[in-house]
Amino acid sequence: MLTMDDIIRDGHPTLRMAAAEVSMPPSNEDKQILSSLLEYVINSQDPEIAQKYGLRPGIGLAAPQINVSKRMIAVHCTDDKGQLISYALFNPKIISHSVEKAYLQTGEGCLSVDESIPGFVPRYARVTVKGTSLTGEEIKIRLKGLPAICFQHEIDHLNGIMFYDHIDKKDPLKPIEGASAIER
Template sequence: MALLTIARMGNPVLRAMAQPIADPTDPDLARLAADMIDTMIDAPGVGLAAPQIDVSRRIVVFRVPADRGEGESVATTVLINPVIEPLDGGMELGWEGCLSIPGLRGLVPRHSRIRYRGVGLDGQPIEREASGFHARVVQHETDHLDGVLYIDRMDDLKLLTFIEEAHHITEARNG
C-alpha cells in the first residue's frame, strides 16, 4: 500500500463538495481505501476523508480506539456515500483536531447521537447508531465530503488553540 500526502487547509479540494461514488465494488476504490487506511494510521489519526488526500470522492475511513471511545471501540470502517441523521437535539462540545490543520485543536459542538448510513466496499449497506466520540468522528469526516472544516462549526474561535496550549482553555472552563 501507499502512504498518501494529506492536503492542508487552503487546498481548494477541502472546500469542494465531493462527488458520489457509483460503484462501491470498483477494485480501484478498494486500493484507494487501503491507502487511506495506511495514511490515517501513519499520520496518526482516527479518520480520513478522500478530499484530505486530494480525491474529491464521497468515501471516508475511520476507527474508534477503546481508549478514545469511552470504552467503545469501532474497528476500522470504510464508509462510502455516507448520510448522517441526528437522533436528538442534543449537542456536545468536544475537542477536535484535523490532519489537514496540523497543530491546532478546537472545541466544536456536535450532535451527541446520530445514525449514519452508507455502503461498504462490498456494496452492502452499513447502518449504525453512534454517540460520544464515535459520533464526533463520523460527523467530522463526513463534513469533509461537503467542504466543511471543523473550524467552520466552532461557535467561538477563542476556543481554537495550539495543541500545547489547550490545557489553558480546559483549566479555564473547569474553573
C-alpha cells in the first residue's frame, strides 16, 4: 500500500520529466503500480484509513509522483451531480477539449507540493480523454467540471508540468476572463 512516504516532493527531477508510454499489454508490475495509485486516492478519501496511515487526501495521482516515470494516472472524485468518476488509466491522452476555460475557485493543490500555492489555474472546461484501463479495455470519457480539471492536472504530471506553472505570476488571483469558476 502506498503512503505519503512514497510520494516524491516538488523539486525532485522525475516531476519535471516527460513520462514514457506504457507498452501494451502492460506488465504485471505496471498493473500493480497503476492499481496502487487508485488504491491510494480511494484510501486517502476515507477519513479512518487516511488517519491510520497518515495519508493526505487527494483526488488524483500520477505515476511520476511515486518516482515511476511512466504514463499512468488514477482519478477518484465526484462530478457536479455527485456521480463518482473513478479511473486508473495507462497512456491517457486528451483527444479533444472545449474552447471555454474553467478553474477551481479555491485553486489547485498537489500531493507532491507541501505548501499552498494561491492562484487560479486555467484549464479547459470540458475534455475527452482516451486511455487503457487495468483490464486492457480502450476507454474514452467525456469530462467537465472538477473531474476534467483533475484529469488535466494528472496528465500534466506525465509531461513534467506542475499546476503552478499555469498560474499568472504577476496577478495569481486575477479572475480568468470568460472562464467558469468551479467550486470544490
